[in-house]
Amino acid sequence: MSRGLNEILDKATNSHNLAERIKKNTQGTEDIFSSWTDSLFVSLNYSNVLDICCGTGNQIVKYATNKKVKNITGIDISEGSLNFSLSRLSELNSTAMIDLKNISMDLFFEKRHQKYDLISCFYGLYYSKNIKKLISQMINCTEDGGVILIVGPYGENNASFFGLIEEHYKIPDLVKKSATSFMGDDVLPELSMQTRVQMKTLVNKIYFYSSDELVNYWRATTFYNFTHEKAVRLDIDSYFVKHDFFIIEKHIIAFIATKI
Secondary structure: OOHHHHHHHHHHHOHHHHHHHHHHHHOOOHHHHHHHHHHOOOOOOOOEEEEEOOOOOHHHHHHHOOOOOOEEEEEEOOHHHHHHHHHHHOOOOOOOEEEEEEOOHHHHOOOOOOOEEEEEEEOOHHHOOOHHHHHHHHHHOEEEEEEEEEEEEOOOOOHHHHHHHOOOOOOOHHHHHHHHOHHHHHHHHHHHHHEEEEEEEEEEEEEEOOHHHHHHHHHOOOOOOHHHHHHHHHHHHHHHHHOOOEEEEEEEEEEEEEEO
């Protein structure tokens, strides 16, 4: 893995930065995103779940509070995020058996033959070193009739902010791809070969009301660049002289893939 990729991955898996991004990405729109997420599960029947890149535990908590779920496995490369998940789970009265593992998604399946009726991944699959192999392994570890649920950004996601930033420097290709084209170009073709895929989308508008708010958000992202902060900040300050708020549109897509 290159130094640049290592730095991006370290930033992406930092539990503080992750919490900051999640906080802002749902601020003021929690009900919209939460309701949309809940709608993805309405027609699904599952009791044995694997959550890949479980992070700070948003999905793990939902699974743990579902009385039909008996077994939950969560994996993440960030030990800090897993510890945060554990603290959240300790506050619940869940009857499910929960096992959180500090391991890379690319290594997890190497000696794993257990099958699940639901495998989920919300934001993170794009950090796999071999996405074709990983999706094939996910399908192999899904029960017949079971579901793989993958959620991530796509299309015009972050377009307004990327445009502002790239007036000053080029956003790393991995970051740009993961935020826009990865789901359609890399995930969907692999899923479509062995599963029946249903798609759902959401556009979530995030409002920023000051320069400080937008700059602090940028600092927590994987494309923050300290070298260019002064110049970017000047542009952001100039924008807020003329406007009351800045909008970043989060374009989100879900693939609900049923194993045939």
